[in-house]
Amino acid sequence: MLKIPFLDLPPLRGAAGTVRLPGSKSISNRLLLLAALAEGETRIEQLLDADDTAVMLEALRALGCAWHRGSDGSVTLRGLGGHLPVSAADCFLGNAGTAMRPLAAALALLAARDGGRYTLRGVPRMHERPIRDLVDALRGLGCQIEDLGQPGYPPLALCGPSPLRLAEPVRVRGDVSSQFLTALLLTLPLVAQQDVVIEVEGELISKPYVEITLALLARFGVQVQREGWQRFIIPAGSRLRSPGRLVVEGDASAASYFIALGALAASAEPVRIEGIGRDALQGDVRFADAAAAMGAEIRWLDHALEVKRGRWPLQGIELDCVAIPDAAMTLAVMALFADSPTRLTGIASWRVKETDRIAAMAAELRKLGAHVAEGLDWIEVQPLPAPAWQRAAIHTYDDHRMAMCFSLAALHPLAGAQPQALRILDPGCVAKTFPDYFETLFSLVQADPHDVPVLCIDGPTASGKGTLADQVAQRLGYAVLDSGALYRATALAAQCAGVSLQDEERLASLAATLPLHFDGGRCFLDDEDVTDALRAEAVGQGASTVAALPKVRQALHQLQLSFRRVPGLVADGRDMGTAIFPDSELKVFLTASAAKRAERRHKQLMEKGFSANITGLLRDLEERDARDKNRSASPLKPAQDARLLDNSDLDIEASVNQVLTWWSEGRPFPG
Ligand SMILES: Nc1ncnc2c1ncn2[C@@H]1O[C@H](COP(=O)(O)OP(=O)(O)OP(=O)(O)O)[C@@H](O)[C@H]1O
Ligand SMILES: Nc1ccn([C@H]2C[C@H](O)[C@@H](COP(=O)(O)O)O2)c(=O)n1
Numbered sequence: 001m002l003k004i005p006f007l008d009l010p011p012l013r014g015a016a017g018t019v020r021l022p023g024s025k026s027i028s029n030r031l032l033l034l035a036a037l038a039e040g041e042t043r044i045e046q047l048l049d050a051d052d053t054a055v056m057l058e059a060l061r062a063l064g065c066a067w068h069r070g071s072d073g074s075v076t077l078r079g080l081g082g083h084l085p086v087s088a089a090d091c092f093l094g095n096a097g098t099a100m101r102p103l104a105a106a107l108a109l110l111a112a113r114d115g116g117r118y119t120l121r122g123v124p125r126m127h128e129r130p131i132r133d134l135v136d137a138l139r140g141l142g143c144q145i146e147d148l149g150q151p152g153y154p155p156l157a158l159c160g161p162s163p164l165r166l167a168e169p170v171r172v173r174g175d176v177s178s179q180f181l182t183a184l185l186l187t188l189p190l191v192a193q194q195d196v197v198i199e200v201e202g203e204l205i206s207k208p209y210v211e212i213t214l215a216l217l218a219r220f221g222v223q224v225q226r227e228g229w230q231r232f233i234i235p236a237g238s239r240l241r242s243p244g245r246l247v248v249e250g251d252a253s254a255a256s257y258f259i260a261l262g263a264l265a266a267s268a269e270p271v272r273i274e275g276i277g278r279d280a281l282q283g284d285v286r287f288a289d290a291a292a293a294m295g296a297e298i299r300w301l302d303h304a305l306e307v308k309r310g311r312w313p314l315q316g317i318e319l320d321c322v323a324i325p326d327a328a329m330t331l332a333v334m335a336l337f338a339d340s341p342t343r344l345t346g347i348a349s350w351r352v353k354e355t356d357r358i359a360a361m362a363a364e365l366r367k368l369g370a371h372v373a374e375g376l377d378w379i380e381v382q383p384l385p386a387p388a389w390q391r392a393a394i395h396t397y398d399d400h401r402m403a404m405c406f407s408l409a410a411l412h413p414l415a416g417a418q419p420q421a422l423r424i425l426d427p428g429c430v431a432k433t434f435p436d437y438f439e440t441l442f443s444l445v446q447a448d449p450h451d452v453p454v455l456c457i458d459g460p461t462a463s464g465k466g467t468l469a470d471q472v473a474q475r476l477g478y479a480v481l482d483s484g485a486l487y488r489a490t491a492l493a494a495q496c497a498g499v500s501l502q503d504e505e506r507l508a509s510l511a512a513t514l515p516l517h518f519d520g521g522r523c524f525l526d527d528e529d530v531t532d533a534l535r536a537e538a539v540g541q542g543a544s545t546v547a548a549l550p551k552v553r554q555a556l557h558q559l560q561l562s563f564r565r566v567p568g569l570v571a572d573g574r575d576m577g578t579a580i581f582p583d584s585e586l587k588v589f590l591t592a593s594a595a596k597r598a599e600r601r602h603k604q605l606m607e608k609g610f611s612a613n614i615t616g617l618l619r620d621l622e623e624r625d626a627r628d629k630n631r632s633a634s635p636l637k638p639a640q641d642a643r644l645l646d647n648s649d650l651d652i653e654a655s656v657n658q659v660l661t662w663w664s665e666g667r668p669f670p671g
Pocket of ligand 2: 006461462483484485487488540544545547548572573574575576624628
């Protein structure tokens with residue numbers, strides 16, 4: 001997961017491969033609530049593990065529901081059988097509408113029936129998201145609900161006891177959010193000693209989400225009767241009973257980004273999306289039909305779909321999106337790649353989501369250069385001609401879907417536009433529903449290696465290159481190449497195989513076939529973790545010796561180039577800027593006095609439990625400097641266009657900030 005202020009996506013030109021979707025948010029949070037309220041134990045597999053489910057799980061724990069996570073990621077909940085063991089709790093629900101609405105209903109009804117006082121709060125945006133229609137419906141039933149902030153919005157207190165009035169139909173508006181109806185449907189079985197009737201006022205939106213609710217209630221033994229979409233009856237005696245084990249299907253809204261990716265960029269091999277298929281419960285799966293209408297070639301399978309580019313350019317569509325409100329955002333970005341306008345209607349609910357999505361979408365599409373018109377419940381996007389694409393920093397409004405759908409704009413070279421970086425601000429907001437979204441995207445996309453930015457940090461031993469490279473890479477969301485580790489691994493492998501450090505041929509063949517891989521910051525030769533062994537001074541000296549051999553350097557060249565992958569690379573070594581990535585955007589030559597470097601290395605070795613003598617270290621590093629500088633093959637020296645940074649008197653943070661300042665200066669973004 002990327003917790004960084006911005007992520008620069010390089011221009012992307014293709015896509016292929018397989019993505020396994022995270023569990024559906026809507027299904028996950030409905031199942032969590034049902035399982036917590038039901039009789040019996042429920043094991044939920046492939047539950048979404050993201051911010052919105054985390055706040056739901058924490059709230060359930062605060063309400064007395066015991067649950068545990070298995071090693072396979074499943075969550076098992078011990079159902080409360082409709083009775084809360086605590087009479088008071090304060091629950092923080094972040095910005096999770098799928099937690100706030102049904103919990104408000106459940107706690108209001110249970111407090112009315114059994115007594116108690118429960119409070120529900122969220123982030124500031126949650127306190128701007130209307131809940132009045134649900135609160136009015138619950139008050140109509142006799143529930144006591146206190147507005148703790150602005151009336152009609154969270155935070156709320158749900159209090160009781162108070163007599164419930166279940167004889168008359170409960171009326172709820174259905175034209176703002178279907179979640180109000182869902183909240184009542186999920187929770188009224190708790191008090192259904194008699195038939196309970198819900199009547200919907202206004203035209204119900206997002207009906208497929210209500211279908212999910214009804215299907216999941218059926219899995220918990222409650223068969224809701226309905227007359228069209230206006231009247232629902234929860235039969236007397238309904239009880240929530242655990243079905244035991246449930247599997248969450250993949251998130252259909254999240255699938256939309258990969259369907260669009262396939263439609264835009266998969267020309268040879270498809271993008272295969274696993275976790276939903278033909279019989280998916282979620283309405284957003286119908287996004288695939290909209291994508292097909294724009295030109296995508298889609299193959300439906302039982303539990304997957306495969307998407308390729310069909311018609312190109314895409315064609316604009318006019319679509320009532322009332323049934324696919326979340327996924328519809330992706331269509332607005334696809335519209336840029338079409339040859340006729342796209343008009344999306346029936347999206348009034350966008351105004352009250354994580355942000356005002358109509359306003360946000362229009363503002364950010366305009367930053368890219370698009371012509372956009374908007375109304376109360378519609379948006380119209382004109383195709384973006386190749387020369388009109390602008391370099392932009394996309395604001396994401398703490399809205400995961402803004403971040404995910406705008407990432408597709410990095411495919412602009414496919415529209416013939418000038419390749420340029422696209423900045424996504426606050427990319428970590430995807431944690432709400434898809435914490436690994438960007439990592440997943442990177443595993444599927446293709447870029448021209450020369451478009452993938454590289455930041456080189458070269459310099460003498462112990463100057464702090466590795467430390468600086470790691471921290472800069474973390475702040476940019478980029479990968480790291482510790483090229484010294486490749487020479488160190490060659491020296492270590494030679495030592496283990498009894499190969500002389502003068503035998504250039506054998507050393508080169510060892511280097512060319514090194515069984516080396518990196519995982520979670522650790523370095524492995526075959527299956528052996530050699531991270532610490534590589535740092536031994538003797539191995540460093542051996543590395544310096546083998547690194548002077550041209551054939552060894554040649555043997556490691558391609559391996560180093562292969563680290564240049566989307567979204568970018570920070571490479572540290574001696575010749576990153578001079579020999580391996582001479583076209584890199586920023587080359588830093590990092591130095592510090594020999595005395596400072598010896599001091600730092602001494603401290604570093606002592607901390608790792610190696611014995612070391614500072615005078616010996618100073619002598620060794622001066623010897624190593626001399627060998628690295630004076631060898632004929634790629635000697636240690638600053639590239640002509642390198643920035644020099646002497647960090648003898650700079651701490652790590654100051655060095656990192658200096659490099660990030662240089663980096664930002666070199667790639668300005670408007671706004
Ligand atoms: N600016 C700094 N101020 C103080 N200590 C630093 C600074 N930069 C790095 N260090 C410390 O110096 C030690 C050596 O740093 P590091 O391992 O990053 O150097 P290096 O240049 O990558 O070395 P090598 O080339 O041998 O791999 C580490 O313990 C690190 O924490
Ligand atoms: N690009 C590189 C990286 C490293 N070396 C050599 C020089 C060093 O003495 C040795 C170990 O590197 P370190 O881990 O200390 O950075 O490898 C090189 O020649 N070129």
